Amino acid sequence: MEERVVTQETPHETLSNLLQESRRFAPPADLAEAANVTSAAYEEAAADRLAFWEKQARRLHWNTEWDTVLDWSNPPFAKWFVGGKLNAAYNCVDRHVEAGIGDRVAYHWEGEPGDTRTITYADLQREVSKAANALLELGVQKGDRVAIYMPMIPETVFAMLACARIGAPHTVVFGGFSADALRGRIEDCDAHVVITADGGYRRGAPSALKPNVDEAIEGIDHVRNVLVVRRTGQDVAWTEGRDVWWHDVVDRQSEEHEAEPHDAEHPLYVMYTSGTTAKPKGILHTTGGYLTQVSWTHNAVFDLKPETDVYWTAADIGWVTGHSYIVYGPLSNGATSVMYEGTPDTPHKGRWWETVAKYKVSILYCAPTAIRTFMKWGDDIPAQHDLSSLRLLGSVGEPINPEAYVWYRHNIGGDRTPVVDTWWQTETGAIMISPLPGVTHGKPGAAMRPLPGIEADIVDDQGTPVPNGGGGFLVVKEPWPSMLRTIWGDDERYIKTYWSRFDGLYFAGDGAKKDDDGDFWLLGRVDDVMLVSGHNISTTEVESALVSNSKVAEAAVVGSTDPVTGQAIVAFVILRGETVDNGEALVAELRDHVAKHLGPIAKPRQIMIVPELPKTRSGKIMRRLLRDVAENRSLGDVTTLTDSTVMDLIKTKMPSAS
Numbered sequence: 075m076e077e078r079v080v081t082q083e084t085p086h087e088t089l090s091n092l093l094q095e096s097r098r099f100a101p102p103a104d105l106a107e108a109a110n111v112t113s114a115a116y117e118e119a120a121a122d123r124l125a126f127w128e129k130q131a132r133r134l135h136w137n138t139e140w141d142t143v144l145d146w147s148n149p150p151f152a153k154w155f156v157g158g159k160l161n162a163a164y165n166c167v168d169r170h171v172e173a174g175i176g177d178r179v180a181y182h183w184e185g186e187p188g189d190t191r192t193i194t195y196a197d198l199q200r201e202v203s204k205a206a207n208a209l210l211e212l213g214v215q216k217g218d219r220v221a222i223y224m225p226m227i228p229e230t231v232f233a234m235l236a237c238a239r240i241g242a243p244h245t246v247v248f249g250g251f252s253a254d255a256l257r258g259r260i261e262d263c264d265a266h267v268v269i270t271a272d273g274g275y276r277r278g279a280p281s282a283l284k285p286n287v288d289e290a291i292e293g294i295d296h297v298r299n300v301l302v303v304r305r306t307g308q309d310v311a312w313t314e315g316r317d318v319w320w321h322d323v324v325d326r327q328s329e330e331h332e333a334e335p336h337d338a339e340h341p342l343y344v345m346y347t348s349g350t351t352a353k354p355k356g357i358l359h360t361t362g363g364y365l366t367q368v369s370w371t372h373n374a375v376f377d378l379k380p381e382t383d384v385y386w387t388a389a390d391i392g393w394v395t396g397h398s399y400i401v402y403g404p405l406s407n408g409a410t411s412v413m414y415e416g417t418p419d420t421p422h423k424g425r426w427w428e429t430v431a432k433y434k435v436s437i438l439y440c441a442p443t444a445i446r447t448f449m450k451w452g453d454d455i456p457a458q459h460d461l462s463s464l465r466l467l468g469s470v471g472e473p474i475n476p477e478a479y480v481w482y483r484h485n486i487g488g489d490r491t492p493v494v495d496t497w498w499q500t501e502t503g504a505i506m507i508s509p510l511p512g513v514t515h516g517k518p519g520a521a522m523r524p525l526p527g528i529e530a531d532i533v534d535d536q537g538t539p540v541p542n543g544g545g546g547f548l549v550v551k552e553p554w555p556s557m558l559r560t561i562w563g564d565d566e567r568y569i570k571t572y573w574s575r576f577d578g579l580y581f582a583g584d585g586a587k588k589d590d591d592g593d594f595w596l597l598g599r600v601d602d603v604m605l606v607s608g609h610n611i612s613t614t615e616v617e618s619a620l621v622s623n624s625k626v627a628e629a630a631v632v633g634s635t636d637p638v639t640g641q642a643i644v645a646f647v648i649l650r651g652e653t654v655d656n657g658e659a660l661v662a663e664l665r666d667h668v669a670k671h672l673g674p675i676a677k678p679r680q681i682m683i684v685p686e687l688p689k690t691r692s693g694k695i696m697r698r699l700l701r702d703v704a705e706n707r708s709l710g711d712v713t714t715l716t717d718s719t720v721m722d723l724i725k726t727k728m729p730s731a732s
């Protein structure tokens with residue numbers, strides 16, 4: 075904990091509530107009329123939460139029904155649908171083929187260089203069965219962990235579902251992570267097999283993966299095999315006896331594999347959260363509850379009509395968003411999805427919009443960081459493409475600034491589409507707080523209300539719910555089906571991290587506020603909250619105020635030690651494409667703009683105009699690194715950064731460092 079000097083007032087126990095936003099968007103009438111979920115769901119869940127989740131569980135195929143919906147006799151260790159048995163891969167694949175929709179497209183896959191593949195549910199059944207048979211041949215048994223380090227190609231999905239099918243928990247590691255990061259994860263979960271590719275395409279060039287695997291597993295005895303998909307055709311080093319080509323082993327397998335039912339609480343996967351300083355945490359998800367909530371939320375929040383919608387989560391499968399809303403959610407609902415391998419600006423900055431037009435995408439789900447990047451690139455780029463197929467837009471990963479929400483709704487959604495701002499975490503497994511598109515009047519920047527069946531609240535320092543208009547800590551009060559079950563191999567850390575801050579409440583680590591209507595606004599990680607002259611101010615609100623200036627595309631704000639105010643606000647700002655940077659005058663304008671919107675307390679001490687911001691692969695701004703820059707320290711761990719050269723660019727902008 076860094077020392078904070080406060081010379082005025084005492085710190086407030088709750089977050090200051092600065093930003094006011096009055097724009098409202100009603101659900102489109104036709105959407106509301108035909109919506110999958112109506113307001114009755116809130117009443118139903120409020121009347122009997124467990125019966126509500128049982129009903130959603132019945133949307134899946136169970137080989138054996140559960141006898142207990144929830145066992146919470148040993149909190150915080152939950153068991154859902156105890157006694158029930160099901161197979162996640164069967165639910166995602168076979169049952170659709172058996173229901174006669176095998177020729178429906180599961181994925182329109184789009185490679186970055188422009189190659190494409192169409193994968194139907196029947197194709198998926200064959201490919202997943204072959205991959206499952208191959209894993210069995212390689213000696214993978216139920217319960218063994220399999221690491222997956224892949225580009226965004228269909229084999230990544232085949233591999234995940236093959237694991238689920240045979241009951242071998244997968245752990246997918248971002249293709250962008252280093253050999254060290256991969257090694258830590260393989261060691262922590264004791265994986266026996268690693269599935270990878272020679273490489274994948276990013277920014278117009280093949281980017282190698284296999285060398286990182288070779289380096290990561292050097293000297294680790296428990297990795298018996300590396301299964302390698304040929305994607306780019308680049309040269310790879312080969313260890314005989316250990317390395318095997320996917321096309322040699324998988325292609326010759328039988329297309330038949332009977333999916334064995336697993337216990338509802340059988341581990342489905344371990345996903346590591348990118349720990350910033352400490353060792354990454356292996357978040358464990360199990361089968362029945364996870365699939366229940368992921369499947370229902372995908373149907374409810376996106377109002378999915380599987381016969382007609384084309385759904386696209388534009389995110390990486392290595393992020394939990396990819397697990398839940400590229401793989402398990404859409405497939406369990408029999409959806410047709412788009413899957414795209416590469417970066418949004420390859421070969422040109424309209425690639426996403428060209429893709430929306432090409433496949434007539436009707437539902438798009440992405441992160442605010444992408445939206446702000448498109449704002450920076452300019453309105454004229456999406457305007458060149460036919461986006462009229464879109465009927466619903468979603469956002470995930472960070473608070474969406476009101477201005478980015480409005481930009482998204484207008485420039486991408488043609489002012490027709492609702493925008494669902496979905497709050498959730500790797501730990502929660504599925505969406506927890508979100509508008510329902512046929513019910514909720516959207517407010518730009520607000521995630522609105524906990525979904526039916528979810529008991530969440532905002533509490534003060536003492537764990538007491540804050541009144542409307544107040545701010546504090548986001549907590550979940552009752553167990554939910556897709557909650558993490560523990561941290562892999564570390565029950566103590568699970569209890570300490572999530573269940574110790576407030577007695578009996580799950581502490582998410584996020585700050586939030588309730589507006590006068592009782593709707594929820596997320597304000598970022600509590601670690602990022604600034605203490606300025608005794609006021610707790612969220613970085614999110616100051617960033618949103620900056621982004622509400624039409625010259626700004628993106629902003630990151632941090633607190634830097636200040637002799638007078640304890641902490642002072644330092645902002646890093648990316649300008650919109652058309653903005654002319656006239657130096658001091660622009661900085662003065664932006665400082666005044668913030669003061670006008672939020673009050674003088676929130677006026678940044680310094681504003682730096684920068685070309686890029688440091689981000690994780692899921693697009694979250696790494697404020698910790700910006701704090702290091704603002705306080706003129708050497709940088710902490712940069713291994714989870716997308717692009718580490720960004721920090722050098724930023725450092726040159728700091729007056730003290732140059």
Ligand code: 6R9
Pocket residue numbers: 347394395469470471472473474495496497498499500501521582583584596597598599692
């Ligand atoms: C799904 C995902 C979780 C953290 C979470 C919060 C932030 C995610 C958000 C949001 C505001 C939203 N977050 N969605 N903040 N509004 N709609 O992102 O999982 O990578 O584990 O991150 O992301 O801070 O605690 P994960």
